[in-house]
Amino acid sequence: MMISVSTGLYIIPLVRYMSSLKMPFSLRKQLKNHFIIGFVLFGVSFTEFIKPFLRDVRKLEEGVIMNIRGQEYLIMGGLGIVTADLPQGNDLAGTKRHGANFGCRNCFANKKNFVDNNFDIITKARYLHEIMELINKRNSIESSSRQLEFNTKYGLSKKPSPFSLLQFDPFTQIPQDAYHAISGKIACLIESTIEILSKRGENDFIKYWKNFEMPSS
Numbered sequence: 483m484m485i486s487v488s489t490g491l492y493i494i495p496l497v498r499y500m501s502s503l504k505m506p507f508s509l510r511k512q513l514k515n516h517f518i519i520g521f522v523l524f525g526v527s528f529t530e531f532i533k534p535f536l537r538d539v540r541k542l543e544e545g546v547i548m549n550i551r552g553q554e555y556l557i558m559g560g561l562g563i564v565t566a567d568l569p570q571g572n573d574l575a576g577t578k579r580h581g582a583n584f585g586c587r588n589c590f591a592n593k594k595n596f597v598d599n600n601f602d603i604i605t606k607a608r609y610l611h612e613i614m615e616l617i618n619k620r621n622s623i624e625s626s627s628r629q630l631e632f633n634t635k636y637g638l639s640k641k642p643s644p645f646s647l648l649q650f651d652p653f654t655q656i657p658q659d660a661y662h663a664i665s666g667k668i669a670c671l672i673e674s675t676i677e678i679l680s681k682r683g684e685n686d687f688i689k690y691w692k693n694f695e696m697p698s699s
Contacts, residue, residue: 498522498531503562528570529644536648543649561650568662575652576617576643577608580662584637588653596666608653617642 498519501510509515522531545558564574572579575587583592589608595601620632633640643652676684 498535528573529641532644536644539648561645561648562655564645564652564656566656566659568659571656571659573639573641574643574645575656576613576639576641576646578633578637578639582637583634586637587656588658590637610651610653613638613653 498521499516500519501516503510505515519535520531522528539559539561542557542559545556548555548557564571566574569579572585572587577587578585580586584590585593587608589603590606591598591601591603616632616636616638620629620638623629623632629640632638645652676687679687
């Protein structure tokens with residue numbers, strides 16, 4: 483009998499933990515069902531820290547025989563979703579950070595395309611097989627300066643994704659951090675709003691903003 487398992491990895495400062503995606507959400511969100519991988523000191527390389535965990539996931543992808551109550555089961559699974567903030571999410575996907583000309587890990591939109599409603603994110607998306615071809619092409623370039631230009635052109639990081647050895651697509655399995663995805667637009671909206679206000683209106687706006695009621699929790 484074969485049983486499949488999928489895990490989710492959560493990346494937050496100091497703590498790395500995981501949960502099983504086979505659980506219903508009502509159980510998965512409970513603290514007791516979050517399993518700590520380890521505590522990481524600031525300055526420690528995430529790639530080095532996560533290697534033992536990735537080795538275990540790799541074995542799980544190939545299948546592990548387990549004896550459960552006298553019956554043997556083939557347990558197979560893998561890494562399902564990795565949750566991280568926007569900068570580290572780009573690092574884990576092997577792309578440049580969001581401040582670069584091509585800083586989106588899901589597509590090849592540049593800064594000029596961010597406000598283009600007609601930008602085709604389907605044809606311009608980052609697909610794993612295409613990125614692997616680009617990485618192989620870059621690695622065949624001998625000149626380090628030309629490699630740097632190549633990385634800039636396609637928004638690639640010098641360091642490969644630590645998940646590159648797994649059956650894992652970082653461009654679809656590392657979802658965007660919601661706050662970072664909209665914070666720039668919110669800042670532009672606030673700036674545009676203040677620009678059309680009179681001085682009195684601007685002062686009133688700031689007053690109400692500072693006294694905005696926040697939930698107690």
